[in-house]
Amino acid sequence: MERIDKVVFGDNQFFGINHRSQEKAEELSQYFSHLENILKVYDDAIDCGVNAIMLNSNQKAQEITDYFRENKAKYGNLTWYPSIPYPHKYADMVNELGIIPAVTEVLFKGNSAGGVLSMIGKGATAVFTKDAMRMMEMLIDVEYNMFKGLDVKVLFLQNVITDLLLGYDIKEVFEHYCEYIWKKHKVIPGFITLNMPYLKNKLEQWGIDQVCICSSINAAGFNMYPSKEEYERVIAENDPSKYQLMAMNVLASGSITPQQSFDYVNDLNVQSVVFGASSKGHIRSSVDSIKLKD
């Protein structure tokens, strides 16, 4: 498994996600509804030494990836860490329509994510709803479409979906997902989770490795289930040649300084940090503060 980038630039700041202030998040979300404001932050980040970008496949992502594809000469050596799917889209549809109609709507009605009508032709709905694994493959392809042509290193499954599936305790789903990502898309399969110890334990039990796991890791223990202590134990014992660990929500630690927050992660056996910021000063100080071992 190829080593993942130590510093990855995330996208929460663009899409109204802020664990400390919802008002601030909404304000930023409005500012970043204009693509040029997002692109300016990316230019700042790259200027500060960022080489890797994590991006969720939400409505805005298509415009962003279009831009980077068209300007490949300018941003030649960027690596990408997409996460799929955009869960809110599915949540609303499932709520309104029910799960099967929602999935078929995404797959067959040619929505903004791309649709697979063109790939397989009409009338296949009934066939595919009988084969959950094939349906999963098609959903992955629909969501992954917008990242095609970029240098993708890891394809992450978004935490809402990872953790929902994980609760079902079905080995085949995880096995099939990872194999499919390796074989079809030739990138490292990744999982974002809020239950890292539980996930890693299951993957080991199932004999699935060569996987990247992204989870909240911070001094406050925020979004670390079942506990910060359990995370620390699992991280210390981890073999990075099997599971590369990426830390998110590093700064969600409240009362301590950003430098102390990064130092907490720097001292752990973690391979990568994904962080988000919107001002150049914050981006620079974050990049400078991430000093992971190895």
Add this chain to the structure above:
Amino acid sequence: MDKVRVGIIGFGRMGLTHYSIINTHPAVEMTAIADTSSTMLSMIKKYLPGVTMFEDYKDLINSGLVDGIIVCTPSFLHHPVCKLACEKGIAVFCEKPFTTDPKLAFELADMFEAKGIVNQVGYVNRFDPVWNTVKDYMQKGLIGKVAHVNAQFYSATITAPQKKEGWRSKRENGGGATYEMGAHIIDLMEYFFGKPEKLYGSVLDYIYNNSVEDVCSAEIGYPYGVNVSLHVDWSDFTYRKPMMKVEIMGDKGKILADFYGYKVFLREDNNELGLKKGWTTVPMNMIPVKAAYYVRGVGFTNQLYTFADAILENKKAEGCSFREAADSQELIHGIFENDKR
């Protein structure tokens, strides 16, 4: 009992989520699912070999395969499902709103209490760390005697006239702003202040829907003179995500709380709780949280773990009981009947 066998009736979005969560409980064994969609059942069947699929909930309840059930059907089915489960001595976790008829709600509460069967309704806020903290502070007298509460819930659920009739457009399915959102506030107020004593008045507004209300306002009286102004609007397009806001005014201070944390204003220092005079702001990520597993929120996990533990230990579940949910139902019914508009 060292294992508890659980079945799910109604395998839509809530059923799907509840399965994932409760299946992580070490003592829970998932044994049965009932849903009217045969497509759904046939798709998941081969991946869940230990789970028996039923198209009729009656067959699931009569199967002898479950000690407890999670009911996620449309609301009008809650009563017959719960009633049959009670007759068979099966514990029930029922989604909200509990029923759409207070008489039936109280009938179920009486039945389950008479037989001493575990009963719980999915009012998830009772397991949320923000609301737990607010209740704890009030019980410890942090803001003194509470006089007035503003309780609001906003979302952008319905922001245009509805072309198709979905489940949300029918009151008997739990549709409408009062059932979908107001019920959560009403339960939270009962959790904070006890059984509601008086409905002073209510106003419902129909903005985009003809069949169910989009906005609900009510003035409600609680024990010890607490008055609650309820305002719910599921057609507020300025909210990207649903937002519940509660403002509690006491004679020693005030608490403001929402899904993202809380703020306290105190007229004097409170040494016992370590809070200073003036404003203290505590964001969500600074509130201590305990949950064994996370899918949709800590509350969703802890309410289901509580249900499983109650069956295992043969004790009363700590969440919202059928009795309390029936109180809410009675109040909601009053809100509909007293609509002044």
